[in-house]
Amino acid sequence: MSLAVANRVTSVRMTPALLHLCVGAGIFLFLFIVGDRLLHDSDTYWHIKVGQWIIDHAAMPYSDIYSFTRAGSPWMSNAWLSQVIYATAYSHAGWAGAVALTALAVAAALVIFLNLIGSCFEPVHRILLALLAFVVSSPHLLARPHVLALPIMVAWAGGLIRAVDQRSPPPWVLLPLMVVWANLHGGFVLGLALIAPIALEALWQSKHDERIAVATQWGLFGVAALLASCCTPYLHNTLFAAAKILSLGPVLSLVSEWRPADFSSIGPFELALLGLIGLALSRGVVLSLPRIALLLLVTHMALSHVRCVEVFAFLVPLAIARPFRDRAAPAIHAIDARASWLVSTPAALAVIGGALALSLAYTAHHDFVFDRAQAPAAALDALRQHQARRIFNDYQFGGFLIANDVPTFIDSRAELYGQQFMMKYLRAAEGRSRDEVAALLDEFKVDGTLLTPDQPAAQLLDQMPGWTRLYADDFAVAHVRVAPAK
Structure with a gap:
């Protein structure tokens, strides 16, 4: 040079x-x-x-x-x-x-x-x-x-x-x-x-x-x-x-x-x-x-x-x-x-090569894990073992159910469900009325639920006749129907 x-x-x-x-x-x-x-x-x-x-x-x-x-x-x-x-x-x-x-x-x-x-x-x-x-x-x-x-x-x-x-x-x-x-x-x-x-x-x-x-x-x-x-x-x-x-x-x-x-x-x-x-x-x-x-x-x-x-x-x-x-x-x-x-x-x-090399090295020693609060695997397994097929799910669990080939009650595709249906779902999830929750579950012949522990509807289901708690952990609560829908 x-x-x-x-x-x-x-x-x-x-x-x-x-x-x-x-x-x-x-x-x-x-x-x-x-x-x-x-x-x-x-x-x-x-x-x-x-x-x-x-x-x-x-x-x-x-x-x-x-x-x-x-x-x-x-x-x-x-x-x-x-x-x-x-x-x-x-x-x-x-x-x-x-x-x-x-x-x-x-x-x-x-x-x-x-x-x-x-x-x-x-x-x-x-x-x-x-x-x-x-x-x-x-x-x-x-x-x-x-x-x-x-x-x-x-x-x-x-x-x-x-x-x-x-x-x-x-x-x-x-x-x-x-x-x-x-x-x-x-x-x-x-x-x-x-x-x-x-x-x-x-x-x-x-x-x-x-x-x-x-x-x-x-x-x-x-x-x-x-x-x-x-x-x-x-x-x-x-x-x-x-x-x-x-x-x-x-x-x-x-x-x-x-x-x-x-x-x-x-x-x-x-x-x-x-x-x-x-x-x-x-x-x-x-x-x-x-x-x-x-x-x-x-x-x-x-x-x-x-x-x-x-x-x-x-x-x-x-x-x-x-x-x-x-x-x-x-x-x-x-x-x-x-x-x-x-x-x-x-x-x-050198910058591009260095970034690529560092990311590959990190991947070799780290397994990326999806947030467990969004993926209630254990609760879903319990519902599957009980053969629940029509699950009333929390809004945030919809994507996880779709990925596991479980038909959803609702998911984040809000444009699909429309305002009227979403408002009805949200009122039920908030547990405002036991009769309203029961009517919605009966209308769609729901035989299982998958909700977050802090969801009012999950707590209401503990007291509703015809339903029993099947599984609970820090991320999800599952209930199943024990009496036929009306």
Whole structure:
């Protein structure tokens, strides 16, 4: 190596891309090591089960085959691609495969996020923002389809916002992302919804004589994105299936991840919300009215539904990054990529190889285990030995039953069961009336129950004639019918 080249190599600092890759690799390894925490929701079970069914039958489900209360009812899997990916990973590597896939998706989302805000903040500030987004989102980072769609959500939203910030035409190159998103998860409707406020801002900042052209461009882009979202095996029905869950109304607030944010004790979301408000006030960040409306919409979503917190965590920094830079006018130090490729390329390969080697080494000495509170295996075995076939189950046990080929009374496919049925189930599970519980169990000829120990209905069954407790542990209580249903 010549002296000139050596001096050039040693004088080059770490490139932004390499820095972002190192952060992503660190997040991946962290999530992989604490991977058991990603297996805390029994929905993972039924997503893998559906994915395996799709692989085995080379077909898409159009009706329910997993419950006995809605058997044969119309149902479509709008996360079919995620389910197939998870099923493939699970079949090859067990829970380690599902954990690695989830960790990789989160890491990819953070790397994309860092690249999008890279020109607006110094390295230390953008890393802090990325870590903040990660911490705020962490309660909802689970081995489920919405996490696989997270990188696409970040890229889509960031791409739209960047186009407006740079006063560029709509980013048509992002349309393939919408196709993939629509097949991965029903959250693609958020991507469609983001087009309107961002297009409004493009119109807001355009010159008077350009507004017709800008409106036409963004209008055509919106139509193209809508058509792209229909490029799924279910075609336009994907839109209806994704929107159906939003029509459940008040029942959504009774499902944990659809409940409003809880500020009874201070947490990451509250700290992030207050911190961003304080930052905007202290720096005097000025936003256009359409962008203010976008931020208020995203904040409202996060306050209304816990599952939307990650949308807030990633989209708010993306939305304020350029205005913050323009207001604060920081001196962002650029790196000459041409002078650093000799360092960055081998270093990037070393980072990726190191992360892979460490994850494989950890897998060899650690068995990933699903959360026992979501998988009541012993209680289910007791019910099977008693030959119980129609089981009134706790909502959170639905995925585990599906994975074990046991027809469910209910599971997390809320759009399948509908508002009326879910309200009837929830009233019974809360044990408000012995007669109401008995009537529901008789209506569906239930011969066994599988509930959590703290569920009021489980305690009520101890006192109901015709029922006896079969099994109980720290995670589940099983009852069986000892008298014929009326």
